[in-house]
Amino acid sequence: MKQVSAAEIANLTGGTVFGQSDVQISRVDKLEEAGPLSLSFFSNPKYQDRFFQTQAGIVLIPADFQSDRKFPCTVIKTLNPYYAFCQVLDRYFNPNQHKSGREEQSFVAENAAIGEDVYLGFGSYIDEGSVIENGAKIYPQVYIGRNVRVGAGTVLYPGVKVYSDCVIGAQCIIHSGTVIGSDGFGFAPIGDGSYAKIPQIGNVVIEDHVEIGSNCSIDRATMGSTIIRKGVKLDNLIQVAHNAEIGEHTVIAAQTGVSGSTRIGKRCMVGGQVGFVGHINVADGTQIGAQSGIQKEITEPGQQWIGSPVMPLKEAFRTQVIVRKLPDLQQRIIELEKRIQELTKS
């Protein structure tokens, strides 16, 4: 079992130990579930009782936390205890121990280029002209079409499919079942009531440090590129249509759909099950509540929206309250009509 000392944790996270720097932990837990071999963390002063009652061996706490009470164990003060906790998880307790080397029953076309320290899993397929850069991890049953680039250190989990000509940056993570570069949904009516397929000859470009959840569909562009900018985080079961663009560091929750040619700005936060119509722009820093329907441009940056059709958050809440009072309002209108009738008569 892994043993990590307070000194090592302080070193990794840039924190300062208060207590015994040689105390060791071998697991991580929430404050209330921790034991003497656990590392835990505490960010929100609201929960300080949990901190003072914890059985943990070491707790990461905010650098500016002050109290008259005696600390229950060795602590490490850092600016951002949650992030520090993540760093420890990532270094010492991450279950994702990626493999290296090429497993049997994998297919690599003759002119594909495979970097160093790459993992090519069992049953994976790398077609002609593709480039897998150093340290990339291609899990079993992944498909990489022709002329694809997979950047350094990027992880494609089992069963990811990448169609030809797509580009995936460095240090990305793409989860199982996600499809990159399937055809955009484009058909031209041809008079007899049927449709001709519009060939989708563009691609998908995913920049660095992007994470995409499982079972997402990111379609290739008709011409040009569907673009996922650096640092974007997409949850599961998300649809991104042809020629859409998601701006840097935008975060989108599960089951949301972005229609064709729509451009979402930087650092937006989008809830789950949201739908965006096609061909609109959404300003930087926009925040959108779950299940919203964005049917028009959002031009002012940094605003909060919700509803289908979408409204500014405050207006939506005000409207929702009144909608629930509609039976009462209707009754009051009937009452008014009666009174008017009476007044008119008299």
Added chain:
Amino acid sequence: MKQVSAAEIANLTGGTVFGQSDVQISRVDKLEEAGPLSLSFFSNPKYQDRFFQTQAGIVLIPADFQSDRKFPCTVIKTLNPYYAFCQVLDRYFNPNQHKSGREEQSFVAENAAIGEDVYLGFGSYIDEGSVIENGAKIYPQVYIGRNVRVGAGTVLYPGVKVYSDCVIGAQCIIHSGTVIGSDGFGFAPIGDGSYAKIPQIGNVVIEDHVEIGSNCSIDRATMGSTIIRKGVKLDNLIQVAHNAEIGEHTVIAAQTGVSGSTRIGKRCMVGGQVGFVGHINVADGTQIGAQSGIQKEITEPGQQWIGSPVMPLKEAFRTQVIVRKLPDLQQRIIELEKRIQELTKS
């Protein structure tokens, strides 16, 4: 072709034959499409005309069904004719003839443990430390990560992906494309506008007798477990986020999403395209209509809800009726204003 007699069906289903117990059927059909070689069933007295006109060879009917009219064929009386029909389907007409044995081109890590009567399909992958219990059926192109347990008699259809450390109970069915244990969606902002990944070191625990449809995403917990309790039935394209819990025998229709740390009670029925916000509890026996948005706790058990935001069913229906009358109500307000104006003048 399979031939089954009325006596065999009565024996399997605990029913009683009225008519010839040696009559044989070789197929199953609806009452109105049945012929002399068909078994059919009849539950709802509303459809008794269909029963009396059927050409079926044998019909399963309710034990308490009374009529002055002559039965059109041999019948078998049982308490639950539909369930009895399912039993016959399952025993004699089920197209799912699972294979056994290990097909070529499958990968099993040296220290994985494979039970008896297991099927390991072509292109499947079982990583280190995993245990596949007796009678489990691992179809082609399935991926099983490290230290996974797959319970006895469980069926994983082609292309299911199970990440490391997940636990799947006995007698479960998981359909193609479903991903179990992909990372929960957790990121900590790190000040410069970008995000750090929060390692997701928990797992997914699926108890016995669970069925999960195709292309679902069930994320692993940040710490601890995302839990699907025994007897749960999930339809297709469903999202279950990290640390969520779905209670025993709850049934959820397609394209619904359950956000992080939300706990849904036992024996709930949830419609399609529903969304649950994170960190709420939903009481046992709750019924939720399609496309609802559950944005708050539901504490009273056994109630019916619908809408986004969700309302009690009756209130929602009343409100919907008034919403459709809004143009009329607005007109009546304008009318009232005019009359008041006139009255004030006079």
Added chain:
Amino acid sequence: MKQVSAAEIANLTGGTVFGQSDVQISRVDKLEEAGPLSLSFFSNPKYQDRFFQTQAGIVLIPADFQSDRKFPCTVIKTLNPYYAFCQVLDRYFNPNQHKSGREEQSFVAENAAIGEDVYLGFGSYIDEGSVIENGAKIYPQVYIGRNVRVGAGTVLYPGVKVYSDCVIGAQCIIHSGTVIGSDGFGFAPIGDGSYAKIPQIGNVVIEDHVEIGSNCSIDRATMGSTIIRKGVKLDNLIQVAHNAEIGEHTVIAAQTGVSGSTRIGKRCMVGGQVGFVGHINVADGTQIGAQSGIQKEITEPGQQWIGSPVMPLKEAFRTQVIVRKLPDLQQRIIELEKRIQELTKS
């Protein structure tokens, strides 16, 4: 690099060259991004300025386009320039160069029948009794169960899963991750609060010229068939439940769900994230806006609908406008009540 002359394009598309018929292009671009080696097209007179300013080498224009201004380059007049452009893309610039022949590590059961010019990709699986007709392209990691038929020229992209007994027509395209024939969602309560699985012994029938996007779930029928009629186009992440039927040339956008036994007519257009309840009919030519909830029959053909619950389009827009005015209406009711009070007193 491919070189195509105006004469060749005119020949392919049935158009007429005005200008030099020997001018050659080697790429395709939008009017405003085109250079001397580009083919472009122009359909909408609204954009004629872009046409007159283009740097393109050849432009496809409408047969009836008239102007006093001098054309900027060689043009080809056709009845439907966009469709003609698609024809050129498809013939000369399509990146989908499908392979032929059987790759290593593919599995074909002994009594499966494989036609001529078929591609069987690495890691694909064709089970007993299945028939793959001439020119079909089965990409890597595809699974085909027992007794499946895949029609001539049909393309199944990497990772498509087709369960036993399903039928796929000719000239279809099915994108990665889509599952055809997983079990319909059918369970019978058995008294103790748990459910018995209703065996799903039907199949899925997909007619000719159907395109289905990535990560869709098309469930097999309980008995009989779930049917996708000829020419239907489905986008990504769509749910089609057991015994549903989608009529000829109907087009459905991403993330929509069709519940069990619902029949959608011919030539309908359905937006994204729409939900249909089960057991209803939707008339031919119906158009439904995004995020709608169709909770009842639509009997009149060719109408436009939107909303959840759905309303005729015009009524929905009128209602939406009033919903946004609700705070104002409430205020006017309060005002009226005050005035009545004053009038009653005086």
